[in-house]
Amino acid sequence: MTALLETSGLTKRFGGLKAVDDVSFSMAEGELFGIIGPNGAGKTTLFNLVTGTLRPTFGEVRFRGNALTGLKADAVARKGIVRTFQATTVFREATVLDNVRRAHLLRTLHQPGRLLASLIEWKASEAEAREILDLLELDRFATQKARELPYGSQKLLGIGMALATRPRLLLLDEPAAGLNPNETRALAGLFARLRGRGVDIVLVEHDVRLVMSVCDRILVLNYGQAIALGIPEVIRNDPQVIEAYLGGADEIA
Amino acid sequence: MLRKALLVLFAALAFGWPLVIENRYVTHIGVLIDISATVSLSLNMMLRIGQLSAAQAAFMGLGAYTSTLLVMRLGLPFLIAFPAAGLLVAAIAAVMGPIFLRVKGVYFVLLTFALGEGIGLVFQEWVSLFGGNNGIHGIPKASLFGMTMLTPRSYYYFALALAGVTYLVAVGVFRSARGAVLDSLNENEELSQSLGVNALSYRVCVFAISGFFAGLAGSVYAHYTGFLSPEAFAFSTMVDMLAINVIGGISSPLGPLLGAILLVPLPELLRDVKQYQMLTYGLLLMAAVLFLPSGIAGGLRSLRQWQRSP
Numbered sequence: 001m002t003a004l005l006e007t008s009g010l011t012k013r014f015g016g017l018k019a020v021d022d023v024s025f026s027m028a029e030g031e032l033f034g035i036i037g038p039n040g041a042g043k044t045t046l047f048n049l050v051t052g053t054l055r056p057t058f059g060e061v062r063f064r065g066n067a068l069t070g071l072k073a074d075a076v077a078r079k080g081i082v083r084t085f086q087a088t089t090v091f092r093e094a095t096v097l098d099n100v101r102r103a104h105l106l107r108t109l110h111q112p113g114r115l116l117a118s119l120i121e122w123k124a125s126e127a128e129a130r131e132i133l134d135l136l137e138l139d140r141f142a143t144q145k146a147r148e149l150p151y152g153s154q155k156l157l158g159i160g161m162a163l164a165t166r167p168r169l170l171l172l173d174e175p176a177a178g179l180n181p182n183e184t185r186a187l188a189g190l191f192a193r194l195r196g197r198g199v200d201i202v203l204v205e206h207d208v209r210l211v212m213s214v215c216d217r218i219l220v221l222n223y224g225q226a227i228a229l230g231i232p233e234v235i236r237n238d239p240q241v242i243e244a245y246l247g248g249a250d251e252i253a
Numbered sequence: 254m255l256r257k258a259l260l261v262l263f264a265a266l267a268f269g270w271p272l273v274i275e276n277r278y279v280t281h282i283g284v285l286i287d288i289s290a291t292v293s294l295s296l297n298m299m300l301r302i303g304q305l306s307a308a309q310a311a312f313m314g315l316g317a318y319t320s321t322l323l324v325m326r327l328g329l330p331f332l333i334a335f336p337a338a339g340l341l342v343a344a345i346a347a348v349m350g351p352i353f354l355r356v357k358g359v360y361f362v363l364l365t366f367a368l369g370e371g372i373g374l375v376f377q378e379w380v381s382l383f384g385g386n387n388g389i390h391g392i393p394k395a396s397l398f399g400m401t402m403l404t405p406r407s408y409y410y411f412a413l414a415l416a417g418v419t420y421l422v423a424v425g426v427f428r429s430a431r432g433a434v435l436d437s438l439n440e441n442e443e444l445s446q447s448l449g450v451n452a453l454s455y456r457v458c459v460f461a462i463s464g465f466f467a468g469l470a471g472s473v474y475a476h477y478t479g480f481l482s483p484e485a486f487a488f489s490t491m492v493d494m495l496a497i498n499v500i501g502g503i504s505s506p507l508g509p510l511l512g513a514i515l516l517v518p519l520p521e522l523l524r525d526v527k528q529y530q531m532l533t534y535g536l537l538l539m540a541a542v543l544f545l546p547s548g549i550a551g552g553l554r555s556l557r558q559w560q561r562s563p
Contacts, residue, residue, distance in 0.1 A: 007557075020376075051447065053447075054412070072445045072446070073443075073447055074446040074447075074448075074449050074450055074451050074452070075451075077446070077447055077448055077449035078449045082447065082448065082449070083447055085447070086475045089441065089443075089444045090444075091437060091440050091441060092440075093440070094294045094436075094440075098433070101433065102433045102434070102436075102437045102448075103448045105430050105433050105434050105437075106434055106437055106448040106449055107449035107450070108444050109430055109431065109434055109450070110449050110451050111451055111455075111457050112431065112434075112454060112458040113452050113458065118429070118430040118431050119429075119430070121430055122430035123435075125430070128270075161448060162448070164275040165446075165448050165449050192378055206389070
């Protein structure tokens with residue numbers, strides 16, 4: 001089976017600091033892949049390297065067998081890898097419906113010029129957006145401005161916008177941060193529905209419990225290095241992982 | 254509703270008044286308003302993507318000289334020289350755009366300022382082609398389909414049509430699907446790019462469209478005045494276009510239209526207080542910026558919102 005996402009020797013240096021240091025992993029199709037690690041372990045930097053937001057100092061990222069090296073963020077998104085951001089990022093002054101609509105248009109009309117396409121997509125974007133709002137149970141907020149939504153719903157909206165680009169792989173950067181237990185549970189349910197739609201997920205999370213319960217395999221980063229990779233049971237008992245969390249054994253168990 | 258009604262009134266007045274008031278001088282001011290409105294609208298398109306282009310006056314000059322030289326040196330008809338002037342400027346914007354539009358804010362302003370000054374310098378120094386500081390005299394009047402436009406009134410209507418088309422394009426570019434993309438880019442570029450849009454290509458496209466209309470305005474200006482000199486397209490003209498946008502309001506294409514109608518005749522109206530002309534002009538500008546921070550168009554909008562709220 002070909003790997004969906006693969007990195008080899010991925011390294012990012014900021015001056016003397018190695019934010020990501022020789023990280024290699026391979027994620028299979030259909031897998032829900034988790035990335036955990038203490039603060040500053042390099043999780044977000046790894047995301048930025050995969051999505052083309054940052055250029056790696058060394059190493060390579062391959063998506064479905066093709067190298068992504070050198071591609072800009074928008075080109076990576078068009079290949080089918082779309083990310084969400086840690087801080088909620090939505091178009092604050094636009095309505096919830098328009099946020100998802102815009103996401104659809106930013107993908108389909110990625111270049112200016114196609115006059116006819118822009119007319120077709122303008123119509124298509126509304127149907128697409130409504131369907132996604134239904135899926136995320138955000139439809140009741142459709143006409144509200146994004147900034148008026150509760151925090152948890154704003155985060156969901158961010159995921160909805162990523163979905164509107166019809167990604168193959170979704171990179172979620174701490175989607176559960178700031179959510180209440182109910183919302184976190186709903187999020188786990190959403191992951192299952194997304195996989196049903198053929199969207200695979202890489203999850204960067206602080207909520208270790210969530211990661212342990214939903215992910216098939218987990219990569220643990222510490223000081224930019226991959227210190228463990230495996231199924232949740234293995235990770236939970238890995239002495240290096242326990243060490244990295246500095247007596248955080250309770251947290252992991 | 255108010256906006257539609259205002260536009261219809263606008264169009265009717267703009268079309269009708271020269272038929273009632275038959276005064277060459279007033280009509281002359283009318284032509285200048287049309288041309289300034291067109292260039293200001295071209296600047297407005299750039300402002301709405303968050304990039305202040307300081308090259309618009311130079312672009313107008315480039316259109317003016319291009320059209321003039323095509324007619325005078327190559328003997329081409331105005332019907333060809335006019336669109337060619339727009340297309341040449343658009344092409345230059347399309348070539349420079351990918352380099353310039355990588356940077357934002359003051360850096361973009363500085364780059365376009367340098368481009369504008371560079372273009373101005375070429376007009377001044379390449380005497381054999383552009384006539385240097387003496388400029389070019391005796392530019393033939395424009396003729397369309399065998400009819401030569403001689404009167405200010407004919408230029409007024411031609412330039413009015415150009416301003417009208419520019420307005421419609423400025424509205425159209427920022428409407429529906431494309432408008433949603435451009436607004437998104439302006440609001441949050443990182444988020445927009447993470448969703449797949451090529452930001453640079455959109456900006457270059459707007460830059461080229463904006464250059465196109467600035468070039469067309471220059472062509473009309475050249476054949477109307479019959480005389481070109483580099484100073485007409487210097488930085489002070491650029492500042493005038495910016496003032497028109499700021500006072501009219503930059504958030505909608507209606508702004509530069511209102512701004513041009515108000516600001517272009519102003520120096521003429523202040524002619525009686527000649528020694529205080531610039532002072533009065535400056536004070537009026539300051540007052541407008543202080544009391545109408547989002548311009549006349551923005552002021553109208555708040556007035557409408559204020560009326561709606563009980």
